[in-house]
Amino acid sequence: MVSNSVYLFLYQLHSEQNHIVTQTITNAKDMAKQSEYLINWAFEERIKQGDQKAKSDLKTDFSLRDLIYKMNEERGARSVVEGNYLEDDFANTDENIKNAILEMQTTLKDSFAFYTNKNETYLFYIKPLLDDGTCSRCHIHDDKKPGDLLGNVNLKLKIPTFREYNPQSFNFILFTYLVTWLVGLAIIWWIRYKNKLFYDHSVRSYEESIYALVDMMERRDSYTAGHSKRVAYYASLIADYYGCSDNDIDKIYQAGMLHDIGKIEIPDALLLKPDKLNALEYELIKTHAKFGYELLCKEPFSELSTIVLHHHERYDGNGYPYGLSGEQIPLLSQIIAVADAFDAMTTNRAYRQSYSLQEALVVIQAESGKQFSPKIVSVALKVLKDISLPQNTTQMPKNALEEMRFSYYFKDQLTDSYNSSYLRFLFAHQQDYEKLCLNHIRCKNFTSYNRRYGWSNGNILLKAIVDTLKASYPNAIIVRVFGDNFLVIHLSEHVVINIASLELLLHDNGIELEHKHMDILAESIKDFDDLEEKILKR
Known part of the structure; x- marks a missing residue:
């Protein structure tokens, strides 16, 4: 915990400093641009005066230069307006600055470099001053032609540290992480202290340690934590009605809280996937039972480890990790298996809606002697028939980090539109929407286009x-399916889109469009497979 906090603190400082550097470069660029503008404006004004003497006097008129210096100085920069650099000018010049100057002279574009002076970091920013025709017309640079390099504007700005740039934010972040470190150290000390006094304070040590671990799970995946609390509650009710001892009821509650602790070892990309798992992914998820056992097999959780290890065994022997059957499965593991399945069925998942209480009990009854022990099923049906199901339980993201993880699965990497997985998600939750308007666009002859111009151009x-559709319908959800088919979806209104802009885009490429508007709710299209059948039959 402490090492992670240190890493996060250093990472945040690094990010803030990078922002300051970027802002300094932007400021320098703006000041150089303003300086160039003032210089060009001055030449233009002199030409407008039509006074030959006034034009000549510009060579010795330093009031404009002083104005530029003063203007940039007020913004923290030391600026210089000067002519072209010669080789002798580089005698005592910092190597980074020299390289920036040479790059500017070669490319005739802005350049910059960083250098240090007395352990402080500075930005050197240089902008070329090019003859745009004005200088030639006022005869100050008769030997130059438009586009030639006349000189430059360069600025030197100190890059402040984050502490200098925003001391209030720096102190706040420092204080926040310092408190985190102290809390982390306190927790470590507290755990060691409690371990020494474990046998004298076993009950309190159990409770505090369990909730600390649950808090770890909740920080990673808020759904898992809510699920664990509900499983613990349901399992303790079943165990109580079954006639288990108070000690076993306490143990099954604690085991229920920790039955999925092994998922800490499962990668986020798999654990938080908002879709059904494929065969390989399911095999990886199944390893969490053993991981949980390995985490809990030492004190103070050794009595819980066996319960956790076997909570996915099936009564018919088709479970995991060891394929135990019947009474080979520990009694408390059998109870948690029923409670776990019941909560999974009665809570929303990203890929399906929750079952009703009655539907879940029907499934549990049907699995008696198969997945579940008949003795446990008979008790569970009595205990759970009047249970109040929690509201608004969902696997949907609850914070910015979960939102980022969630959207990862639903994005088409090629076009930045949504993919078919998101469409499946919409169908799974279509009862949540008052409208589900869909415009289907099929691109005909796209395969021929790819053959003619190549896949990259395709x-x-x-x-x-996709970009055209997004620009035309910014409030719509754009989904790419079947390679060259696109769906424009509205959830709050019915819109029959106009594909004229797409036809204009594809007119010269030999691609024809087919378009159809569909009301998903009115046409009773229940899932993605129904939609696929309708689309492919067109």
Whole structure:
């Protein structure tokens, strides 16, 4: 915990400092641009005066230069307006500055470099002053032609540290992380102290340690934590009605709280996947039972480890991790298996809606002697028939980090539209929407386009189609399916889209469009497979 806090603190300081550097470069660029503008404006004004003497006097008129210096100085920069650099000018010049100057002279574009002076970091920013025709017309640079390098504007700005740039934020972050470190150290000390006094304070040590671990799970996946609390509650009710001892009821509650602790070892990309798992992914998820056992097999949780290890065994022997059957499965593991399945069925998942209480009990009854012990099922049906199910339980993201993880699965990496997985998600939750309007666009002859111009150009065109749809319908959800089919979805209104802009885009590429508007709710399209059948039959 402490090492992670240190890493996060250093990472945040690094990010803030990078922001300051970027802002300093932007400021320097703006000041150089303003300086160039003032210089060009001055030449233009002199030309407008039509006074030959006034034009000549500009060579010795330093009031404009002083104004530029003063203007930039007020913004923390030391600026210089000067002519071209010669080789002799580099004698005592910092190597980084020299390289920036040479780059500017070669490319005739802005350049910058960082250098240190007395252990402080500075930015050197240089902007070329090019003859835009004005200088030639006022005869100050008769030997130059438009586009030639006349000189430069360069600025030197100190890059402040984050502490200098925003001391209030720096102190706040420092204080926040310092408190975190102290709390982390306190927790470590507290755990060691409690371990020494474990046998004298076993009950309190159990409770505090369990809730600390549950808190770890909740920080990673808020759904898992809520699920664990409900499983613990249901399992303790079943165990009590079954006639278990008070000690076993306490143990099954604690085991229920920790039955999925092994998922700490499962990668986020798999654990938080908002879709059904494929066969390989399911095999990886199944390892959490053993991981949980390994985490809990030492004190103070050794009595819970066996319960956790076997909570996915099936009564018919088709479970995991060891394929135990019947009474080979520990009694408390059998109880948690029923409670776990019941909560999974009665809570919303990203890929399906929850079962009603009655539907869940019907499934449990049907699995008696198969997945579950008949003795436990008979008790569970009595205990759970009048239970009040929690409201608004969902696997949907609850914070910015979960939102980022969640959207990862639903994005089409090629076009930045949504993919078919998101469409499946919409169908799974279609009862939550008052409207579900869909416009289907099929691109005909796209395969021929790919053969003629290549896959890379085809990909570019697919991205252009999505960008056009997004620009035309910013409130719509754009989904790419079947490679060259696109769906424009509205959830709050019915919109029959106009594909004229797409036809204009694809007119010269030999691609024809087919368009159809569909009301998903009115047409009773229940899932993605129904929609696929309707689309492919067109």
